[in-house]
Amino acid sequence: MDKQKLADIFAQIKKFDKIIISVHKRPDGDCLGSAFGLKDIIKATWPNKEVYVLGEYVEYLSFLGKTDEIEDEVFEGSLFISVDTAGRDRIFDQRFTKSDMMIKIDHHIAVENFGDIDYVDVNRPSVTLIILDLFREFQDVLKMTSNGARALYTGTLTDTGRFKYSGVDGDTFRSVAVLYDNGLETREIYDVLDVRTDELTRFKGFFLQNFKKTKNGVAYIKILPKHIKKFKVSLEEASSLVNELGYFAECPIWILFAEYEGGIVRARMRSKGPAINELANKYEGGGHSMACGANLGTWKRTNLLIADADELAKKYKEELK
Ligand SMILES: [Mn+2]
Structure with a gap:
C-alpha cells in the first residue's frame, strides 16, 4: 500500500467536481464493483459532485448500479478514473483524453502507465480492496452507504473466488469488516450470484x-x-x-x-x-x-x-x- 499515492488520489477526488469512472471491456464483478463502490463513496461524502460510471451493461451485475451514457462535453473539466484495467486500449470509454486528469487504479501487473497518477497494487487480490484501502486511509472524511458496501463486497467475492485465491490475507478481512460496519447485507448478493438458468x-x-x-x-x-x-x-x-x-x-x-x-x-x-x-x-x-x-x-x-x-x-x- 502506497499511502502517499492514496493521499494524492484522495486530494484529486476532493478537488474535482466532476468525476468519470470507467471499467474495462467485458466487465466483471471486480471492475463494476470498484466503480460503483467508489461512486457511492464519493456521492455519500460529497453529494454535490457529479459522478458517472461508464461501462457495458451486464445482466447479472445490474443490481450494483446503472451505468451512464454521456456526451463528449461532459468530459471537459473532469477527473477520469480507470479501474481494474492494465492497458489503455482495454478501457471501455476511449474518450478519456478529453478529461483534465486521469488516474489509473489497478491490481494487474502493469502493461503500461497511462494515468497522471498510476496506482497499481498487485498484492491486492481485487481492486475493490484498493478502493477500501483508500476508504480506510481517509475514514474520518469518507462516507459509504450500504449500496457501496454491497458493490465492494461483490467485487471482492468474485475476484477472490469467495476468499479462496492467493492474495487473500488479514487486510482482506479487515476491509470486509469495514463493509459490515457500513451496512453490508450479504444475503441479497448471494441470492443474485447463486442464480442459474435452466x-x-x-x-x-x-x-x-x-x-x-x-x-x-x-x-x-x-x-x-x-x-x-x-x-x-x-x-x-x-x-x-x-x-x-x-x-x-x-x-x-x-x-x-x-x-x-x-x-x-x-x-x-x-x-x-x-x-x-x-x-x-x-x-x-x-x-x-x-x-x-x-x-x-x-x-x-x-x-x-x-x-x-x-x-x-x-x-x-x-x-x-
Ligand atoms: Mn480485478
Missing part, C-alpha cells in the same frame, strides 16, 4: 460430460459455437464454468477454450500448481500467475497450448517428487 444448468451437464484430460494433468474443454447455440447460453455464462475443471487432484492446470466474435479462439487458464502466466504470454495473453487468459486466434493453435501446458504439469509433478 439453459446454463443443462449446459453444465454437457460440460461435465465432455471435458478431457491430458496424460500429465491438464483438464480442458473446447466450447464450440454450435454448443453455445444448442444450449442457448451466452459465452460469458459458458466460460464462467471454468473452475468446474479445478476439482481433479491429478490436474494442476485446467483450461477452457471458446470462440469469440470473428472466430477468435480464446483460452481461460487456471492453475493450482505451477505459475501459468508466462505460458499465457507466449500465446498473446496475460493476467495473474494462477488465473489468466490467452488469445489463440484459431482452433488449430489450441493443441499447441495444451501440449505446452501438459509439459508444464509434467515438470511440476516431477519437481514435487
